[in-house]
Amino acid sequence: MDSDTLQVFQSELTCSICTKCFLDPVTIDCGHSFCHPCLSLCWEESQTPRSCPECREIPEWSDFKTNIALKRLASLARQARADHDHSSEEQICVTHQEAKGLFCEVDQTLLCGPCSELPEHAAHSHSPIHRAAEESREKLVKRMRTLWKLREEMKISLNQEANNTQLFENYVALRKAMITVQYQRIPLLLHEDEKMHLEALEQEAKEICQQLKGSVFTMTEQAESMREMYRELTEMCHKPDMELLQVRKEDPSSERETVF
Numbered sequence: 001m002d003s004d005t006l007q008v009f010q011s012e013l014t015c016s017i018c019t020k021c022f023l024d025p026v027t028i029d030c031g032h033s034f035c036h037p038c039l040s041l042c043w044e045e046s047q048t049p050r051s052c053p054e055c056r057e058i059p060e061w062s063d064f065k066t067n068i069a070l071k072r073l074a075s076l077a078r079q080a081r082a083d084h085d086h087s088s089e090e091q092i093c094v095t096h097q098e099a100k101g102l103f104c105e106v107d108q109t110l111l112c113g114p115c116s117e118l119p120e121h122a123a124h125s126h127s128p129i130h131r132a133a134e135e136s137r138e139k140l141v142k143r144m145r146t147l148w149k150l151r152e153e154m155k156i157s158l159n160q161e162a163n164n165t166q167l168f169e170n171y172v173a174l175r176k177a178m179i180t181v182q183y184q185r186i187p188l189l190l191h192e193d194e195k196m197h198l199e200a201l202e203q204e205a206k207e208i209c210q211q212l213k214g215s216v217f218t219m220t221e222q223a224e225s226m227r228e229m230y231r232e233l234t235e236m237c238h239k240p241d242m243e244l245l246q247v248r249k250e251d252p253s254s255e256r257e258t259v260f
Contacts, residue, residue, distance in 0.1 A: 022073075023074070030055050033070055037233075041227075078130070082129075093114070093115055098113060103127050103132035132245060133241035143233070144230055144233050147226055147230050161212065161215055165212040179197055
């Protein structure tokens, strides 16, 4: 594929939100397609009703399925780009002076052909770099879906907790009003008891509200942390094949998504 044809091919398979090759693409009602992670983040950050980032049409549905055909084409586009840029990106084996075109699943390392046949690697499973990278992307995408689902559940719980806080504050205000009305019907000498009663209620309410608000704060921080992790995983998936495989091998933080 020549450079001009590759450029056109790439442009047709580029998400307009992240301007990168589609990752887990979905096609919405209007016909436009986007990376599912990009669309999810875009809609969450938008202050307006969920609409197409390109034509602004509001879709009737929001639970979109992966566009399988587009996903396969995006994988081919990444491979075509990698093949085109191979001379500038390849890593040469110092021992055999050959390009490292294989990925060792066991040792999580890049190998050339002769290295893969050495005793320490011969019994291991090896895959072409692009296939290994696409499998790695797919694993990350699956974990991202789980992470996003957990975050959506967290947001529901957060809203419920915030509602509970408001309901409790409303209840306390009502109790104060009822106590005041009750003491208005009794002799003035007992009004000191009213003050003590209100102060006790105020103190108890303060402690409970602090607990509720503390819970909301903690859940908000957790939801934000999950969103940032989701964004980081999305960026990781967009890395070139070799870089993606190296990052997952060298950076322990890249495995954080396994803890769900």
